[in-house]
Amino acid sequence: MAVPILLLRRLLGAVPLLLVVSFVVFLLVGLTPGDPAARIAGENATPERIEMIRKSLNLEANLAVRYGDWLFAAAQGDFGRSLATSEPVVELIARRMPITFSLTAAALIVSVVLGMGGGIIAAIWRDSPIDRIVGALSSLGLALPSFWVAMILVVPLAINRTWFPALGYVSMADGVWPWLRSLTLPAIALALLPSAEMALQVRAALIETLEKDYILAARARGLSVISITLKHALKNAAIPVVTVLGFRIAQLLGGSVVIESVFALNGLGTLAITAALASDMPVLLGLTMVTTLAVVLVNFLVDASYLYFNPRGRRA
Amino acid sequence: MLTKLKFLLCSVIAATAFSMAQVPVQAAEIDPEGSVTMAWAGPMASLDPHVVPGLADQIYTFLMYDRLLNLDPSVTLQPMLAKSWAFVDDGRALVLQLRDDVVFQDGTPFNAEAVKINLERGKNLETSTVKTALQSIKSIDVVSDHEVRLNLVPGQGGNLPAMLASTAGAMISPKAIADGRDLRLDPRDAGSGAYMPVTVRPNDTVIFTRSPVKYWDTHAGHLKKFEVRFVTQAAARLNGIRAGQFDLAQILGSDMQAAKKLAEGGAFAAHEAQTSNVQSMLLRGDRENLKNVKLRQAIVHAIDRKAIALAVFGGNCQVTSQALVDTHWAYNKELDSLSNYDPEKAAALVKESGIASPTFDIVFSPGTSWEPQANIIQGMLAKVGINAKLVPMPQQDGLTAVRNGQSDSFVYVIVGTVDPSMMVDALFTGGYNLAPADAKAKIAVMADQAVNPKQTPEQRAAIYRDIFKLGAENAWYFPICASKVVWAHKKNISGVEDAWWYFASLPDFRGIAVNK
Secondary structure, eight states, X not given: OXXXXXXXXXXXXXXXXXXXXXXXXXXXXXXXXXXXXXXXXXXXXXXXXXXXXXXXXXXXXXXXXXXXXXXXXXXXXXOOBOTTTOOBHHHHHHHHHHHHHHHHHHHHHHHHHHHHHHHHHHHHTTTSHHHHHHHHHHHHHHHSXXXXXXXXXXXXXXXXXXXXXXXXXXXXGGOHHHXXXXXXXXXXXXXXXXXXXXXXXXXXXHHHHHTSHHHHHHHHTTOOHHHHIIXXXXXXXXXXXXXXXXXXXXXXXXXXXXXXXXXXXXXXXXHHHHHHHTTOHHHHHHHHHHHHHHHHHHHHHXXXXXXXXXXXXXXX | OXXXXXXXXXXXXXXXXXXXXXXXXXXXXXXXXXXXXXEESSOOOOOXXXXXXSGGGHHHHHHHOOBSEEEOTTSXXXXXXXXXXXXXXXXXXXXXXXXXXXXXXXXXXXXXXXHHHHHHHHHHOTTOSOTGGGTTEEEEEXXXXXXXXXXXXXXXXXXXXXXXXXXXXXXXXXXXXXXXXXXXXXXXXXXXXXXXXXXXXXXXXXXXXXXXXXXSOTTSOOOSEEEEEEOOOHHHHHHHHHTTSOSEEEEOTTHHHHHHHHHHTTSSEEEEEEEEEEEEEEEOTTSGGGOOHHHHHHHHHHOOHHHHHHHHHTXXXXXXXXXXXXXXXXXXXXXXGGGOOOHHHHHXXXXXXXXXXOEEEEEEOTTSTHHHHHHXXXXXXXXXXXXXXXXXXXXXXXXXXXXXXXXXXXXXXXXXXXXHHHHHIIIIISTTOOSOHHHHHHHHHHHHHHTOTTSOHHHHHHXXXXXXXXXXXXXXXXXXXXXXXXXXXXXXXXXXXXXXXXXXXXXXXXXXXXBO
């Protein structure tokens, strides 16, 4: 099968996934005990106001009808308005998306640099003190909660020394350096776990590859270990690493909820918290669609990368 | 003659009070280019003062809309856009004399017609959240350019002046109302206050600049820019002020202790404010499990409020017997002895109740400070032989369950209100419906008397004291402690300590300034 058709099939497979995810979210929010109209109306709302909200949200209609209405509008690009602030959901998400995506991208870069670097070093100098140091640091990275690391980083680097801001996001439009400064600490905190996991994964995959016959033959021809690793072994060890990376991107999006709170970054994570607390269904559904699409896109890229790293897959 | 005298007296008192009320920052010290970035825990959902679903919105709307009246730290009425006010014609109307030097931010003059348009909007707008507050107004007459007469529903309106100090009395430019634009998100120059919003990002940031027109109150509007940021985490707000990114930040909970220590060390200044937001236990006297008054009294005497204030709030919560600041005109000193901690008395009351194994449920919202409070209360009650079952529920659902009589009790916060009538309605005659039907009817009669404009302030106070005493004697409502809040600020910011409305935990910061 031709590569474009293969990739197109993968993309089309995302459509039923989006439908299922949106329906499950709709169902779960719908099954939450209590009256959503009362929750939205606030503490001191009159019964008339609650009734008015109930009518405006068509809460008397059954779940399937409400889902159908939402789906019909969403298919036309109308995700409704936030119940809490009346803002169009699309605008609300579009405003917050650059923050979360910048944070996730920065954390991903940190993860790849630290994880790949650590893993390669540990594999090349297997069983050496360097390998053990990388192993110990990876264990720490797996064990330490990201929010705790975030708080620990802030005191010496943002309060005692004002090298980085303690909180807040600076848009790239306000300068690349301020933007990078505002992302550094949150990205490090968020990247700790994926870096550790990737270092262990890269190490294991590389060690296995480095023991293959063609690598031993290359070494016999006098090529250096570093050269063999970077030119030949790394590409062959990449598939499990890329798979882990794909999973991790989805988790980075989820992890940003906590890190955004600690660093007061008003991205999709904090929006998700506020929307969940306010039972803001349109925003929750919009967020679910965006994150699902992001995960689908990442999985698609991972699949595409398999075809690059393993040419045999193109003929499958 | 008597009415005229009363009006005159009220005007004199009002004018005197006004001149004393504002504590001015020394003009020579103020930096006219000063700007403040404030971190606040409350989200902003609407900048329309007549459509404010959450209390937190008020801290934003106070900056941009002035109200007809105001409340000082002892929750006593003070003038604002109305210079004076008085009930006339045997309590059938409330007459307000308005300031003649006020202009809305869009240049529209403030006058009696503007007041009429605003109050009618608050009463009639379909989405209005201030309808109840204005329900005692029957009709509005423009007497002259700066005098307005609010004709009242017979027997109602004694609490109306206090309501006019809340967002219900906020004044929006009639031109902006006529424009029909969405004032929740796009108010621009619709305000009457010291500041005008130039950037509005709901649940994120609102940036205000000084009002573009000459502002009537020289003691406010000192800042060139006032940025209010919604920051959910108290630790992040504290870090922000430590790192110098915030000039003013609200610090709550366990971070208050750290903030006070840092302030003592000179890192910044801190103002500890007492609120009348009271951590409370609400007991439904009409529920089968809590019908017995002896049992309810036993519950009250079994709970050590000091221990809760210390264990849950690190002592940053003032033990209290009512949801009013102790300087409030309706505060009842008699109540303290009715709810003192006395486990022996509690055990004796359980015996007297005749219930073999008393059991009831306590609803609380998990993951909040109400969870440890509920846990501690459960332990304390077990010691006197009362079995409390803990029922975790999301906050709004817990509220609904108690209001609908589906749960016995609820651990929650009762927020400071502008007038005790609102609290009586919330606790006993409406809202939580804590009093059983017969007692509710009795309290309703008393509450109606209290809002009759014919009552003098002293008579109103006496009625509310009696109602709160009835609530305490019958142990329907059990206040635990009143929260404190620390406002951390840079040392060059002045006016924080003098801000009003700390009682509702919604300080009005329109008077703060940056010193040179």
